[in-house]
Amino acid sequence: MKELKLISHSSNDTMEISKSLAKFLSIGDTAVLTGELGCGKTKFVEGFLSFYNLQDEISSPTFTIVNEYITNNINIYHFDVYRLSDISEFYAIGGEEYFEKGICLIEWGELIEEALPEEFLKITFEKDMNFSDNRILTFKAFGEKYEKVLDRFRGKKLI
Ligand SMILES: Nc1ncnc2c1ncn2[C@@H]1O[C@H](COP(=O)(O)OP(=O)(O)O)[C@@H](O)[C@H]1O
Ligand SMILES: [Mg+2]
Secondary structure (H helix, E strand, C coil): CCEEEEEECCHHHHHHHHHHHHCCCCCCCEEEEECCCCCCHHHHHHHHHHCCCCHHHCCCHHHCCEEEEECCCCEEEEEECCCCCCHHHHHHCCHHHHCCCCEEEEECHHHHHHHCCCCEEEEEEEEECCEEEEEEEEEEEECHHHHHHHHHHHCCCCC
């Protein structure tokens, strides 16, 4: 299983990392963002959106489950499934139909694991006990498609 670990030293770093990743994802791709509250999952999405100049429009989807960013070229769907009481709620909103229609970034996606596409990218966020602004981001490919994404992403100079 291919894995890539990056250390972010600030919220800006996190946004730069996700902006860099955005280049390698396209329609039909899904990334699960996992990690405790305050680890930077939403910041990561903000950076990702900045690749498409959509960063000013971000709002947390905590109360709506999904925020949709529709552009001429691509749709980006930002989910936060933390508050779903049950996976059936995800199916009820037609959650699975989003996967093919754009790029899906799913905070707490591990909670809806059985509904996820067969292949996806998982990004785990962890705090560093010693430095309050440090975050360890671990990228793990589930499926060949994302192993290739990680190979290309790894080759790029990051922060
Ligand atoms: N390295 C970092 N990466 C991301 N966020 C950071 C970092 N250092 C500090 N922060 C702060 O941590 C908070 C992360 O919040 P948020 O992105 O909403 O987390 P989550 O969505 O995981 O709950 C923000 O207030 C952000 O400014
Ligand atoms: Mg969040």
